[in-house]
Amino acid sequence: MPTSYDTPETPEVLDRREGPYGEVVLRRHGRLLQIIANGCFLMDTSDGRSERLLVDAALGALDGRAEPGVLIGGLGVGFSLAHAAANPRWGRITVAERERAIIDWHLDGPLSALSRQALADPRTGIVETDLVAFVHETSATYDALCLDIDNGPGWTVTEGNDSLYSPAGLADCARVLRPGGVLAVWSAQPSPEFEGSLWNAGFQQVRTEEIPVARGVPDVVHLAVVPG
Template sequence: MPAPYEIPEVLDRREGPHGEVVLRRHGELLQIIANGCFLMDTSDGRSERLLVDAARDALDARPGPAVLIGGLGVGFSLAHAAADPRWGRITVVERERAVIDWHRAGPLAGLTERARSDPRTRILETDLVRYVNETSDTFDALCLDIDNGPGWTVTEGNGGLYSDAGLASCARVLNPGGVLAVWSAQPSPEFEETLWNAGFKQVRTEEIPVARGVPDVVHLAVGPG
């Protein structure tokens, strides 16, 4: 962990279609900042791994389930999914070219090198909201971690993903009995109600203990199909 007085070092700064995205080093940690908002760092990864595991555990015993991971970030979710032979096709959607570059030939490459070379893995440079609206692909699990939660989005356009219309698009790409898992920095009873209203079943929230502060959570729901 970095000492409190250490000044973060900016490794790369890009202007993308959704604003500024920055990769910086703070002590031993690598951090991603979007439009001045801290998104994630390499300190732990526990909640990202539990996001993937919670979705897998909520599925029935179907062989080789396909998973869509929304957001590449520092790569914890991808690396954890690829390390699990029970997953089949693994698709990652990331809208920021800079983040993909940092994994392919930058400071984050070592975190996902094995996962990216896994034949099950596919990384797509596209906006998640657009993707679930337009794709003909279907999945058994959707693991979404593109914001700090349904009520704390990185950009305004992401808010539509957690609306009735956005959840209908998520449901459309889920196979029957498929699971939606959404990471959040805090519980959202309002989002749970929206999931129920959108026709999702078995809606629940699992807490993920963190080192300090309130627990992170994963919102889980089975698709209406």
């Protein structure tokens, strides 16, 4: 007789690693793959609407710019990367991911089915780096910066990510964007306060797009444009 442990409702841990930012876990829950960081649920393979909107909204705000380059932070379950790579309009697609475990799960692990085709695309590349440090230090520039490293500006995965949404962090985001470039930030809930922070940081055309959910507060994507 099957036990409750054998049922699809019981999550199965596929890999658990201790990294420089704490514990990262990949688990299977029924047909879903889930990423958990330091006990905080990050994302799973159930939908992907939010990630697709994040990428599409950024591209739409670029007003037809030819072959724009995009920096995506981070890799997650790969929905953002896969969706960007499926669109021939994007030029260079760079993903910043600080967790080696997540990169490995995509290169030769359970998440490779979602990202294999995208990673084979010559336009794409993964940089193993902390996004906060990367935007502060890099000399590279992009047409779009899509952020999906937290559950939102007010609900960060690690304490150090708070600085990304500060005036100095937003200034770094603006610095790596070319004139007219777009910052797109995914959040599990709307944040009028963050909209105000974007305006105060000098961004223009600040707006919020909602992603309908089955119940509760909708997910959103915050959008803002660097002055041209």
